[in-house]
Amino acid sequence: MQIYNSSKLAARKREPLLDYSEHYDFVVSGAVESYEIVAEGIRLRGDIDYDKAARMEATRQRAWDALDHLLISYSAGNPLDELRDFYPTVLDYWEVFARYDKIFDDSPEAGGHRVPHIDLYDLAYSQAVQLLSMCLLLGHSQLMPRWAPILDYENDDPDILIETLMTPFVPGRRPGVTYTRNLPYKKLQKVLDASPDKRPALMAKYLDEWYSASRREPYHGSHEAPNFTGYWSWEAAAITWLLDIDDSLFRDKPFYPAELVDHARHHYSAQQAIDALQPTRCEAGQPCPQAGSWWTPAKPDARRTFAQGEVMPAFPDSSYGATIWYREAE
Structure with a gap:
């Protein structure tokens, strides 16, 4: 993906709070450095038996950095085709981390302690939602089955929002039974339960309340930190595409990435994506x-x-x- 200088960022950015020196340069330069360090480490060492914890931690950092790079590139104004092309690399990095994480968990170094690749009962939940939402919005629903083993690892109860995003594209999934993180995500249940004609108004209300309802999520207030990637309700966009909700009532609201929904609809409808997997x-x-x-x-x-x-x-x-x-x- 293109990396912008300060003037180009100022001209193109979608997120008005995004600052070049305070946010963009920190996130993007850190991600690029992470890619280079991990690639060189894997090239030199391969799968030889060395510090499994270090290998796991390095590949995990690269996976998180790639997600942040993807999200901040939307906020920065990168063309959506660039984000679409980059997304499979993000998934590749997560699969590499998942492999090394399991190697670590299976080793004496872990001391019998196993943790999820992405802990849906913790603050990583929002990142899981971001990863799945972007999978759909960037036109990669065919890749959704590859997320299943990553998200299932050491996570027990199926989450309602996660499964709403996954089950249409992964045969054999169980319906969700709980919201492992309540707010703001549980407020989407009203949208899911409503008749199609009621959904636009309910989604507009969800977006109006999204930021204040997110006060316990890691992204809340993040514009004051260097790792800020933008304020976007990725899940609202993904559900809007998935349920084919008319977004004319809320497409200009803050936090709604309307360009991504338009991009997804340009490639195919949710039903066409589902049919293509059958x-x-x-x-x-x-x-x-x-x-x-x-x-x-x-x-x-x-x-x-x-x-x-x-x-x-x-x-x-x-x-x-x-x-x-x-x-x-x-």
């Missing part, structure tokens, strides 16, 4: 993309159940032509 067609000779019952017109009574990854057979003597398999709806 493969219904597979050519013979290819691995089955999804377990279930499949049939082909190339042979009568050819309906059968396939496991995911199983090679779909061909019927080369069929008068029908090429063998194409179609998945039956559940």
